[in-house]
Amino acid sequence: MDSRKDLLFALAMVCLGVAVILITYNFREPVIQDTIGPRAFPYGLGLLFAVGGAFVAIQRLKSMHAGNGYIVPDEGGEDEEAYPASGVRAMAMIGLCCVYTLVLQPIGFIVATPFFVALALFLMNERKPMLLITTSLCFTAGTYVLIHLLLDGRLPEGVLKGLLP
Amino acid sequence: MDIMDFLSPLIGGIQVLDNFTIWGFILLGTIIGVIVGALPGVGATMTYGMLLPFTFTLPADVAIALLLSISVGNAFGNSIPAILMGIPGSPSAILTVIDGYSLHKKGESGLALAVAWFAAMAGQAISIILFVLMVVPLMAMAYNFGDPEKFALFLLGIVAIASLTGDNVVKGLMAGGVGFMIGIVGLDPNSPLPRFTFGFSILRTGFDIAPVMIGLLALGELFRSTRQVFKWEARIDTKHAAKFPPLYKLKDTIWPILSGTFIGTFISAIPGAGATPAAMIAYQQAQLFAKRPEEFGKGSIEGLAANEAAQNASNSGEAAPALALGLPTSGSMVLLLAALTIHGFIPGPNMIRQTPELFYAAIGGMLAATLILTLTGWHLGLAMLRFVNINRSIVVVLSIFTVLVGVYCLSYRVFDVWVVIGCGVIGYYLSRYGYAVAAAALAVVLGRQLERSLRLGLNLTDGDWIGMLSRPFTALFVCVTITFLSIGIYRTMKFRKKMRDAKMLTEATAAD
Numbered sequence: 001m002d003s004r005k006d007l008l009f010a011l012a013m014v015c016l017g018v019a020v021i022l023i024t025y026n027f028r029e030p031v032i033q034d035t036i037g038p039r040a041f042p043y044g045l046g047l048l049f050a051v052g053g054a055f056v057a058i059q060r061l062k063s064m065h066a067g068n069g070y071i072v073p074d075e076g077g078e079d080e081e082a083y084p085a086s087g088v089r090a091m092a093m094i095g096l097c098c099v100y101t102l103v104l105q106p107i108g109f110i111v112a113t114p115f116f117v118a119l120a121l122f123l124m125n126e127r128k129p130m131l132l133i134t135t136s137l138c139f140t141a142g143t144y145v146l147i148h149l150l151l152d153g154r155l156p157e158g159v160l161k162g163l164l165p
Numbered sequence: 166m167d168i169m170d171f172l173s174p175l176i177g178g179i180q181v182l183d184n185f186t187i188w189g190f191i192l193l194g195t196i197i198g199v200i201v202g203a204l205p206g207v208g209a210t211m212t213y214g215m216l217l218p219f220t221f222t223l224p225a226d227v228a229i230a231l232l233l234s235i236s237v238g239n240a241f242g243n244s245i246p247a248i249l250m251g252i253p254g255s256p257s258a259i260l261t262v263i264d265g266y267s268l269h270k271k272g273e274s275g276l277a278l279a280v281a282w283f284a285a286m287a288g289q290a291i292s293i294i295l296f297v298l299m300v301v302p303l304m305a306m307a308y309n310f311g312d313p314e315k316f317a318l319f320l321l322g323i324v325a326i327a328s329l330t331g332d333n334v335v336k337g338l339m340a341g342g343v344g345f346m347i348g349i350v351g352l353d354p355n356s357p358l359p360r361f362t363f364g365f366s367i368l369r370t371g372f373d374i375a376p377v378m379i380g381l382l383a384l385g386e387l388f389r390s391t392r393q394v395f396k397w398e399a400r401i402d403t404k405h406a407a408k409f410p411p412l413y414k415l416k417d418t419i420w421p422i423l424s425g426t427f428i429g430t431f432i433s434a435i436p437g438a439g440a441t442p443a444a445m446i447a448y449q450q451a452q453l454f455a456k457r458p459e460e461f462g463k464g465s466i467e468g469l470a471a472n473e474a475a476q477n478a479s480n481s482g483e484a485a486p487a488l489a490l491g492l493p494t495s496g497s498m499v500l501l502l503a504a505l506t507i508h509g510f511i512p513g514p515n516m517i518r519q520t521p522e523l524f525y526a527a528i529g530g531m532l533a534a535t536l537i538l539t540l541t542g543w544h545l546g547l548a549m550l551r552f553v554n555i556n557r558s559i560v561v562v563l564s565i566f567t568v569l570v571g572v573y574c575l576s577y578r579v580f581d582v583w584v585v586i587g588c589g590v591i592g593y594y595l596s597r598y599g600y601a602v603a604a605a606a607l608a609v610v611l612g613r614q615l616e617r618s619l620r621l622g623l624n625l626t627d628g629d630w631i632g633m634l635s636r637p638f639t640a641l642f643v644c645v646t647i648t649f650l651s652i653g654i655y656r657t658m659k660f661r662k663k664m665r666d667a668k669m670l671t672e673a674t675a676a677d
Contacts, residue, residue: 001598009598013339020346023361030356034620035628038353038360041616045342045349052339063664085392093391094590097569101582104573117566124558125394135559143570151222153574 003060003070010056017049092123108158113140174297177521178528187227187526191533194231196545198238198534203246203549204560209239210496214383215564217375217504218571225508226522230530232501233484237289237534240440240477241542244281245549249274257440257479260448260472267464275408280466281473282542283415288426288474289481289535293528295430296481300517300524303489306638307514312625313633315513316618317642319611322492324646325436327604328653332660337653340600343591344608347377354617372584374610376572378503380585381606382496384568385592390561409543418470421451429475433482436649439495440479447475484527488517491611499606506610513614 024042064070079085100116117136126132147153149165157164182188201212212235220228240257247258248265261281268277310318323344327337350361351371362368425447432443451471452461461468487498491513505523510516517524538545572585595602626632634643 006598009594027360028358030353030358032356034355035623036620038356038358041345042349042360045345048342049339052335052342055335056333056339059661080393080395083393083395087392089394090388090392090593093565094388094586094593097565097586097589100569101579101586104582105579109570113566117562120562120565121558124391124562126556126558135562139563139566143566147570147574151219154577155570155573 001071003064007057007060007064010053010060013049013053014057015053017046017051017053020046020049089123093120096120096123104158105156106158108160109155110140110144110160110164111158113143170301171297174301174521174524174528175294177525178293178532181226181230181522181525181529182533187230187529188533190223190227190231191234191530192537194234194530195238195534195537198235198240199242199245199538199542199545199549200238201235202239202242202244204555208243208497209236210500211383211386211564212239213497213500213504214379215567215571217379217500218575220504221375221507221575225505225510226526226529228504228508229501229523229526230533232497232504233480233527233530234534234537236480236483236497237477237531238538240289240480241282241285241473241538241546242549243476244285244473245278245546248277248281257444257476259441260444261469261476263462264465264469264472267462268466268469271464273410273464276410276414276466277464277469278546279410279543280415280418280469282538282546284418284422284425284470284473285477286535286539286542287422288429289477289531289538291423291426292430292478292481293531293535295427295478296485296531297528299430299434299482299485300489303485304518307490308518310514310638311622311636312618313622313636314638314642316615316622317634317639317646318490318492318514319615319618321642321646321649322436322486322494323604323608323611323615324653325649326494326607327601328649329436329656330439330601330603331599332657333599334650334653334657336599337601337604340595340602341604341608343595343600344381344605345612347372347588347605348609348612349616354613355620367580371613372609373575373581374503374506375575376581376584377588377609378500378606379568379572380588381592381595381602381609382500384565384585384589385596385602387561387565387568388589388593389596391565394558396557414466417456418466420454421447421467421471422474424450424454425471425474426478428471429478430482430485432475433479434485434494436486436492436494439483440476443479443482444472444475447471481531484531488524488527490514491516493607493610496603496606499603499610502610511614 020042024039024046027039027042030038096116096119100112103112114136117139118132121132121135144155148155182191197212197216198209201208213232216232216235220231223231243258244261244265247261248269251262251266251269265277265281268274323341324338327341328334329337331337331340346361348371350368352358352369353360359369425444428447428450429440429443432446433440448461448468448471451467452458455461455465455467457465457467483493483495483498484501487493487502491502491511493499493502505516510520510523568585568589569582572581573579575581591605592602594600595605622633623630634640
């Protein structure tokens with residue numbers, strides 16, 4: 001784990017905490033009052049993020065040094081040791097999921113899905129054209145048959161509206 | 166309580182299995198469980214996440230039986246790659262690698278697989294009886310729970326998971342806070358005041374639990390899986406054929422199975438513990454009383470049996486507090502409760518007292534899955550050798566796609582897909598930097614109820630905190646919560662000391 005990213009994440013938690021406290025401060029007064037009211041929990045959470053984030057950030061700053069390229073032992077889920085890991089690939093996959101979600105309704109499930117699956121496999125270093133084409137088409141057709149035809153679900157038709165069974 | 170209090174749930178569990186539909190779904194769940202168990206890195210939680218949207222069309226009892234049969238199949242299936250490839254199908258199978266893979270390398274693959282199968286089935290079957298013995302008194306205890314007790318119980322669950330999962334208790338608590346934040350969005354539970362809705366009407370009712378849970382627990386893990394590209398088949402060693410050994414060779418596994426089952430059931434019922442520590446404690450305990458302790462770590466069937474029995478028994482152990490108290494102790498149980506929430510049940514101490522059919526369905530599901538695995542497990546296990554050869558990239562992409570489409574089909578809203586992706590990103594980052602994702606997920610499910618119980622509890626005692634917290638069960642739960650928190654702080658300090666020592670050693674070596 002890169003200790004600088006861990007530090008940034010902790011600082012983001014501090015910012016989140018401050019934002020939560022500020023937003024909570026601007027809540028309207030409730031009509032029905034009780035002992036602690038609707039602000040107590042959000043204030044508590046804001047404080048937890050701010051203090052906890054600051055604590056982790058200080059801990060990280062104290063132990064940070066350039067040796068080993070700022071890499072410290074993982075506190076979370078570790079990658080498989082024998083293989084290189086790429087955060088960029090994970091980000092690209094998240095981006096691809098966002099694009100798929102954006103276009104799902106306008107262009108429809110049948111058109112969007114093969115591109116999504118093929119591109120996702122491409123991101124995972126699959127380069128064989130036959131594998132990309134067959135897998136993406138099989139996924140799309142299989143899911144459409146299962147959800148739309150067998151389970152009577154509704155998948156977005158998009159540009160193919162009125163043309164599909 | 167008399168004997169019938171304990172026998173009637175077992176009879177009820179058997180009665181649930183009186184139709185072919187439920188058997189069909191249990192068979193399906195068991196097979197899916199074994200398959201995903203055999204795929205390294207695809208655990209029960211991720212499978213629950215992928216299949217959850219499709220269970221909402223099923224009756225609640227069928228859904229619960231299906232989900233628990235997946236867990237039963239999974240706990241057996243994860244041993245297959247551990248024994249034959251040296252890769253644990255899930256973290257709880259780490260110790261299976263040590264002895265199982267050693268046996269495989271010695272050419273005893275058949276013996277290792279047979280011990281795993283026998284221990285898994287025996288452990289699962291016995292633990293169902295222990296499950297009933299645990300749930301019935303818990304239900305009776307929960308009968309008297311009011312809002313103060315519910316508040317303390319929910320707090321205990323969240324703090325325990327936050328403290329015991331991960332190496333940093335502060336991060337664990339902050340992760341729980343993230344879950345609370347997600348759960349808090351919407352109308353205040355005691356007054357019609359919107360909180361954190363930012364003027365969006367779609368947020369006034371809060372986020373649906375299912376997309377949030379699936380995002381945090383399943384999609385986050387899948388995003389993490391995309392960081393690396395490798396093929397499973399490169400590491401398979403199939404030179405040793407697997408044949409079922411003579412039965413007398415399994416004789417020495419009986420006591421380790423019994424001890425592993427007891428330890429697995431009771432340890433995994435503790436919030437924050439789960440299957441992995443249960444399997445590890447069972448393994449250490451078996452070594453203390455083993456006939457051949459010197460073989461542990463080098464291919465011991467006693468160690469393998471204790472560990473496998475504990476893993477399967479943990480299915481029953483984890484389900485006990487989840488169903489009896491509404492207090493899930495693992496990611497998969499959080500999703501199980503999320504599924505029940507969508508079916509209209511409110512997780513909490515009175516859930517199965519009011520709807521005993523859920524309890525019967527859980528027993529029926531685990532019983533039937535055990536029977537199916539007893540009859541078919543050996544052959545199913547051998548068949549899974551083919552599945553571990555499939556392309557990992559396709560599995561990961563298929564899983565992501567299934568999550569997105571499945572969540573869309575929940576209520577045919579693109580908004581839910583955005584929620585699942587957003588929560589997937591949160592889950593990814595929490596998991597990457599050591600913030601306990603399970604604590605966040607649990608806080609989403611229980612957070613609103615925790616706040617509501619606290620506020621109603623304080624109303625009950627006219628705002629007197631001491632009066633509220635000094636009620637017997639409330640005080641007991643608060644004490645246990647403080648104990649778990651102390652253990653978490655101790656573990657964090659120990660971890661940091663270990664890191665400091667390692668750093669000093671590295672610096673000293675560099676100076677030399």
